[in-house]
Amino acid sequence: MPVLVMKFGGTSVATLDRIKRAAKRVGVEVAKGYDVIVIVSAMSGETNKLVGFVEETSPLFDAREYDAVVSSGENVTAGLMALTLQEMDVPARSWQGWQVPVKTTSAHSAARIEDIPPENIMRKFGEGMKVAVVAGFQGISPEGRITTLGRGGSDTTAVAFAAAFGAERCDIYTDVDGVYTTDPRICDKARKLDRIAFEEMLELASLGAKVLQTRSVELAMRYKVKLRVLSSFEEQSDDAGTLVCDEEDIMESNVVAGVAYSRDEAKMTLVSVADRPGIAAAIFTPLSEAGVNVDMIVQNISEEGRTDMTFSCPTNQVQRAEKAMMEAKAAGKINFHDIVADTAVAKVSVVGIGMRSHTGVAAKMFQVLSKEGINIKVITTSEIKISVLIDRKYMELAVQALHDAFELEKAA
Numbered sequence: 001m002p003v004l005v006m007k008f009g010g011t012s013v014a015t016l017d018r019i020k021r022a023a024k025r026v027g028v029e030v031a032k033g034y035d036v037i038v039i040v041s042a043m044s045g046e047t048n049k050l051v052g053f054v055e056e057t058s059p060l061f062d063a064r065e066y067d068a069v070v071s072s073g074e075n076v077t078a079g080l081m082a083l084t085l086q087e088m089d090v091p092a093r094s095w096q097g098w099q100v101p102v103k104t105t106s107a108h109s110a111a112r113i114e115d116i117p118p119e120n121i122m123r124k125f126g127e128g129m130k131v132a133v134v135a136g137f138q139g140i141s142p143e144g145r146i147t148t149l150g151r152g153g154s155d156t157t158a159v160a161f162a163a164a165f166g167a168e169r170c171d172i173y174t175d176v177d178g179v180y181t182t183d184p185r186i187c188d189k190a191r192k193l194d195r196i197a198f199e200e201m202l203e204l205a206s207l208g209a210k211v212l213q214t215r216s217v218e219l220a221m222r223y224k225v226k227l228r229v230l231s232s233f234e235e236q237s238d239d240a241g242t243l244v245c246d247e248e249d250i251m252e253s254n255v256v257a258g259v260a261y262s263r264d265e266a267k268m269t270l271v272s273v274a275d276r277p278g279i280a281a282a283i284f285t286p287l288s289e290a291g292v293n294v295d296m297i298v299q300n301i302s303e304e305g306r307t308d309m310t311f312s313c314p315t316n317q318v319q320r321a322e323k324a325m326m327e328a329k330a331a332g333k334i335n336f337h338d339i340v341a342d343t344a345v346a347k348v349s350v351v352g353i354g355m356r357s358h359t360g361v362a363a364k365m366f367q368v369l370s371k372e373g374i375n376i377k378v379i380t381t382s383e384i385k386i387s388v389l390i391d392r393k394y395m396e397l398a399v400q401a402l403h404d405a406f407e408l409e410k411a412a
């Protein structure tokens with residue numbers, strides 16, 4: 001029998017009624033002849049509640065016990081889903097991570113899946129079980145203790161099962177009906193995409209972050225697992241949602257698939273640093289040690305042996321970055337005349353694998369911004385993405401103008 005993986009997020013199993021609705025969808029796939037592996041999240045809000053209990057009990061908690069507590073939300077939904085399916089006369093059984101077993105590293109609260117031996121579940125399928133309901137987000141360490149995969153980890157559980165069982169597809173049921181060309185909240189012409197390539201999905205993470213855990217997309221790309229994102233609140237149909245797939249499965253890729261943005265960016269400039277070998281390392285090593293997530297980096301042309309170094313980071317890391325730079329200066333590791341932070345910037349990016357074979361995307365993007373009178377402060381590019389930093393107050397305008405210029409309202 002072909003295997004299908006169906007993952008239901010927290011909102012899709014938030015109440016007994018919703019579990020029933022999800023179970024009905026599972027029943028439809030079983031009737032088509034699939035052996036189904038259902039991955040469930042905890043009921044929405046449940047994991048946050050459990051994390052709160054742990055933090056209140058023990059601020060510097062032992063991560064092994066954190067995992068013991070926060071993994072429990074998924075045990076509840078797995079058992080309830082199996083019971084609901086049984087009530088519908090669908091042969092179903094729940095599986096906790098250790099029972100499968102989902103073997104992980106021992107990095108408690110942020111474990112990585114190392115292996116999922118399919119034998120136990122396959123044997124049960126052979127004996128007539130039609131649905132294995134697996135508690136997402138959890139596994140077992142080499143020491144035999146329960147682990148969790150990090151917040152949002154049940155997406156990763158789902159993709160890992162699809163890879164381990166050679167599933168035909170991995171359907172991720174959530175509360176949005178797919179991946180959009182941009183955020184519909186700031187651009188009313190945003191369109192749902194029928195297909196998007198793995199790489200584009202990774203770049204659009206700022207839009208899709210709430211839809212799919214980034215790690216799960218990386219995993220799907222590595223194992224070429226077809227992922228479908230769809231809403232559990234809409235009519236069930238075979239072409240609903242967005243298929244995240246290999247670019248070879250997309251007939252004609254859009255030059256630009258989407259416009260992404262990130263609101264909370266800051267731009268920092270170290271004015272007049274010595275332009276010498278090792279200066280970049282001397283600046284960015286302490287920033288990385290201080291946990292600053294540096295994104296864009298620009299080094300100006302040097303004049304008389306001195307240059308300006310500009311980088312961007314999240315707004316809430318500016319103080320940390322300044323502190324790290326002042327300490328490096330005090331320790332004589334770097335020298336600069338001034339440090340200037342601009343905390344009112346936003347990043348806007350256009351993303352699309354078609355850029356590899358089409359020229360002029362950057363030029364068009366800059367023309368659009370220029371026509372709107374928007375000044376570009378920093379530019380970076382990759383093979384499939386062009387990003388600019390602009391004043392935050394123009395962010396919405398930039399997203400809408402770019403969405404228009406690249407005719408994304410016609411995207412599909």
Ligand code: ASP
Binds near residue numbers: 048073136137153
């Ligand atoms: N319940 C876990 C969380 O809220 C895992 C998940 O839902 O993906 O992070």
Ligand code: MG
Binds near residue numbers: 213
């Ligand atoms: Mg989620």
